[in-house]
Amino acid sequence: MDLFLMTLTTGIMVGGIYALVALGWVLIYKCSGVLNLAMGEMTLIGAYVSLSFYSMGVPFLLSMLFMLIIGFILGILTERIFLDRLIGEPVLTVIMVTVGLSFFFKGTLEFIWGTDTRSFTPPVFSIEPIRIGPLVIGQVYLWSFVAAIVLLVIFVSFFKYTRWGLAMQATADDEMAALSLGVSARFVYAAAWAIAFMAAGVGGTLLGNINGLNISVGYLGLLVLPVVVLGGLNSVPGAILGGVIIGVLQNFCGAYLDRYFPGGVKEIAPFAFMAVFLLWKPYGIWGWERIERV
Amino acid sequence: MDSPQSILKINNIEVKYHEVILVIKGVSIEVPEGGIVALLGANGAGKSTILKAVSGLLKHEDGRVTDGSIEFLGQRIDRMPPEKIAKMGIVQVIEGRRVFEHLTVEQNLKVGAHMRKFGRSIKEGLEMVYHYFPRLYEKRNEIAGFISGGEQQMTVVGRALMTSPRLILLDEPSMGLAPLLIHEIFNIITRLNQEEKISLLLVEQNAKLALNVAPYAYVLENGRIVMNDSAEKLRENPDIKDFYLGMTDLGGRKSFRDVKHYKRRKRWLT
Numbered sequence: 303m304d305l306f307l308m309t310l311t312t313g314i315m316v317g318g319i320y321a322l323v324a325l326g327w328v329l330i331y332k333c334s335g336v337l338n339l340a341m342g343e344m345t346l347i348g349a350y351v352s353l354s355f356y357s358m359g360v361p362f363l364l365s366m367l368f369m370l371i372i373g374f375i376l377g378i379l380t381e382r383i384f385l386d387r388l389i390g391e392p393v394l395t396v397i398m399v400t401v402g403l404s405f406f407f408k409g410t411l412e413f414i415w416g417t418d419t420r421s422f423t424p425p426v427f428s429i430e431p432i433r434i435g436p437l438v439i440g441q442v443y444l445w446s447f448v449a450a451i452v453l454l455v456i457f458v459s460f461f462k463y464t465r466w467g468l469a470m471q472a473t474a475d476d477e478m479a480a481l482s483l484g485v486s487a488r489f490v491y492a493a494a495w496a497i498a499f500m501a502a503g504v505g506g507t508l509l510g511n512i513n514g515l516n517i518s519v520g521y522l523g524l525l526v527l528p529v530v531v532l533g534g535l536n537s538v539p540g541a542i543l544g545g546v547i548i549g550v551l552q553n554f555c556g557a558y559l560d561r562y563f564p565g566g567v568k569e570i571a572p573f574a575f576m577a578v579f580l581l582w583k584p585y586g587i588w589g590w591e592r593i594e595r596v
Numbered sequence: 597m598d599s600p601q602s603i604l605k606i607n608n609i610e611v612k613y614h615e616v617i618l619v620i621k622g623v624s625i626e627v628p629e630g631g632i633v634a635l636l637g638a639n640g641a642g643k644s645t646i647l648k649a650v651s652g653l654l655k656h657e658d659g660r661v662t663d664g665s666i667e668f669l670g671q672r673i674d675r676m677p678p679e680k681i682a683k684m685g686i687v688q689v690i691e692g693r694r695v696f697e698h699l700t701v702e703q704n705l706k707v708g709a710h711m712r713k714f715g716r717s718i719k720e721g722l723e724m725v726y727h728y729f730p731r732l733y734e735k736r737n738e739i740a741g742f743i744s745g746g747e748q749q750m751t752v753v754g755r756a757l758m759t760s761p762r763l764i765l766l767d768e769p770s771m772g773l774a775p776l777l778i779h780e781i782f783n784i785i786t787r788l789n790q791e792e793k794i795s796l797l798l799v800e801q802n803a804k805l806a807l808n809v810a811p812y813a814y815v816l817e818n819g820r821i822v823m824n825d826s827a828e829k830l831r832e833n834p835d836i837k838d839f840y841l842g843m844t845d846l847g848g849r850k851s852f853r854d855v856k857h858y859k860r861r862k863r864w865l866t
Contacts, residue, residue: 465710468699468703471696471698472696472699475697475698475699476696478656479690479695481653481678481679482678482688482689482690482756483687483711483758484678484682484683484687485679485707485710487656
């Protein structure tokens with residue numbers, strides 16, 4: 303029972319991080335229809351940037367803030383330089399460009415930061431676990447979860463309550479109609495990439511805190527796919543729920559199945575689950591089926 | 597039409613899609629300030645393309661004005677991006693009731709107010725829209741994808757109104773609506789024209805309706821203007837009667853076997 307509860311909580315907490323990254327992914331997909339396969343490398347960039355600031359002695363929160371600013375700028379640059387000229391091109395072309403981007407990012411990362419595993423030293427969160435009733439939770443997990451939730455709330459309320467958020471939702475719904483009302487599509491795309499970059503960066507930083515940081519954290523970029531497929535490709539709440547589900551699933555597989563199928567059930571489980579899930583719910587949990595009035 | 601203060605002037609434009617497909621072949625249209633002008637024509641004549649050329653949405657479909665010019669209040673706009681044109685006060689209501697399906701009615705309207713920066717003017721705008729479309733006020737919190745077709749059309753027109761436009765390009769507001777609703781919507785459109793002094797360029801397939809609302813109309817065939825005159829004169833024109841209003845010279849029903857349809861139609865196309 304203890305193991306069960308522990309696994310569940312850890313799963314939910316890690317799931318919060320997945321949710322954050324998935325939110326960024328969904329945003330790009332929703333607003334501009336781009337299937338972004340460079341998400342993992344975007345998380346890595348963010349993680350390495352905040353790690354660099356942190357190792358220079360900048361307090362953790364401040365280095366996160368710097369990372370957010372840099373992520374914002376990089377997001378806009380990426381959109382402006384690589385994706386702006388692809389508007390209106392076939393979907394496959396755009397996907398291949400994001401694949402190219404992922405290699406480009408990865409190469410740049412290895413060039414700058416090397417391939418060794420690095421960790422946040424001194425550790426940002428104390429190793430002393432926190433006890434809540436019967437639960438024992440590592441501080442890293444708890445704070446990561448809190449940070450992820452705070453950012454999720456910020457991003458979601460940005461969509462709900464600001465002029466620009468509304469414009470982004472409108473563009474996602476019907477681009478042509480949004481354009482006719484004076485919404486600048488270029489701005490919306492750039493904003494989507496900026497937010498995605500920031501979300502990815504935070505996700506990467508938090509994960510890097512948990513396991514240490516090396517290129518393999520970029521695996522998150524692939525893991526985001528089952529998360530968003532599960533939630534429905536263009537649903538923000540779906541991405542959040544999907545993140546949590548995948549996080550929990552992964553941890554359960556790690557805890558219970560690893561004994562029987564040693565070596566990486568944890569990594570495969572989300573994808574196997576995705577394949578089965580798609581069979582009976584191809585739109586995901588909250589994906590858009592076209593609204594049709596009868 | 598030689599009204600000196602025209603709000604929109606389309607001078608002999610040519611439109612190409614994908615740099616090769618010539619859709620509009622030299623069209624000139626003029627909309628007087630505060631007036632309503634109708635643009636009639638069959639499917640595929642190029643009516644919507646002309647509206648998109650004015651609003652700039654054409655560029656988004658890989659189309660381009662390759663010749664001629666479009667002037668709004670004396671300023672050339674045919675090379676401007678759509679958001680800039682919208683800012684100048686032109687708004688297009690795209691055909692087919694394109695509401696933002698997953699937003700509520702009020703959110704739809706608020707997107708229309710995207711260019712207004714201040715909360716207060718958004719409120720005033722909303723009040724004005726609800727004044728003209730009381731039905732939208734009742735439905736304001738409903739998801740726009742699920743309201744009726746007429747209400748969606750109202751939402752779309754109301755949304756355009758939120759941009760505080762000087763010229764509305766209205767594309768087939770009557771499409772697929774019940775006659776009573778069409779009547780209601782056209783009433784409101786005329787009121788908007790008279791009370792808010794908004795000029796209108798109206799595209800319609802329903803010629804009878806359009807000629808009732810607009811004092812002046814152009815007839816478009818195959819990317820060319822084949823006729824333009826005041827509504828009364830067009831109503832009396834035998835060809836218009838035949839092709840667009842569905843009446844014969846005698847006023848009675850007729851067999852289509854008797855009409856040398858294609859021959860007469862050909863005459864227009866020179």
